[in-house]
Amino acid sequence: MTILGAFRGRFSTASPAESGSTSSPAAGDADVLPFAGYDRLDRREVLDNLHSHSQVELEAVESYERSHQQREPVLDKLRFMRQSEPLAGYDALSVDDIVAAIEDADLPKIKKVRGYERKFANRPGLLDEVDRVRRRRLEAERGSESASPMPAYQPMSASAEAAASRRGDRADRPAPE
Numbered sequence: 001m002t003i004l005g006a007f008r009g010r011f012s013t014a015s016p017a018e019s020g021s022t023s024s025p026a027a028g029d030a031d032v033l034p035f036a037g038y039d040r041l042d043r044r045e046v047l048d049n050l051h052s053h054s055q056v057e058l059e060a061v062e063s064y065e066r067s068h069q070q071r072e073p074v075l076d077k078l079r080f081m082r083q084s085e086p087l088a089g090y091d092a093l094s095v096d097d098i099v100a101a102i103e104d105a106d107l108p109k110i111k112k113v114r115g116y117e118r119k120f121a122n123r124p125g126l127l128d129e130v131d132r133v134r135r136r137r138l139e140a141e142r143g144s145e146s147a148s149p150m151p152a153y154q155p156m157s158a159s160a161e162a163a164a165s166r167r168g169d170r171a172d173r174p175a176p177e
Contacts, residue, residue, distance in 0.1 A: 054091035
C-alpha cells in the first residue's frame with residue numbers, strides 16, 4: 001500500500017466498493033468527502049482544521065468546497081495554504097528524512113523548508129534542526145567568501161574622535177596665535 005493510498009483510505013467515508021467509484025478525492029471526485037466528518041463542520045471548524053492536512057488533502061477540500069458549499073472564507077484560506085511542497089512528498093516524510101534531505105541543500109531550499117514547516121506542521125524539533133543546518137551553511141559560505149575575519153565593533157564615538165583627529169580640530173590642542 002502506498003502512502004497516498006493510506007491517506008485516501010484514512011480520510012474517505014465510504015469504500016470504493018460502496019460508492020461505486022475507484023477515483024480518489026485528490027483525483028477530482030467532488031462527491032467524496034475530503035476527510036471524515038467534513039460535511040458536518042461549520043465554516044469556523046473547517047478553517048481551524050485546515051492546517052493539519054497535507055497538500056493532497058487540501059486539494060481534495062478545495063475541490064469539494066468549490067462543488068458544494070462555496071464558502072468564500074474557506075476558499076480564501078485554501079488559496080493561502082495551497083503551495084508546492086519544498087521537497088517531493090514532504091508531508092509524508094518523517095523529521096529524520098527531512099533533516100537528511102536538507103543536509104546538502106542550498107540556502108534557498110532550506111529557507112523554503114523552514115517557511116513551509118512554520119506555516120503547516122510547525123514542529124519545534126524540526127525547526128531547530130533546520131535552523132542548525134542553515135547556520136552551518138551560512139558559516140561555510142562566509143568562510144569560503146573571505147578568509148579574513150569581520151572587523152571588530154567600534155563605537156560611534158571612537159570613529160568620531162578619529163575623524164576629528166584627522167581634521168586636526170581636537171579640543172585639547174592649544175589654539176594657534
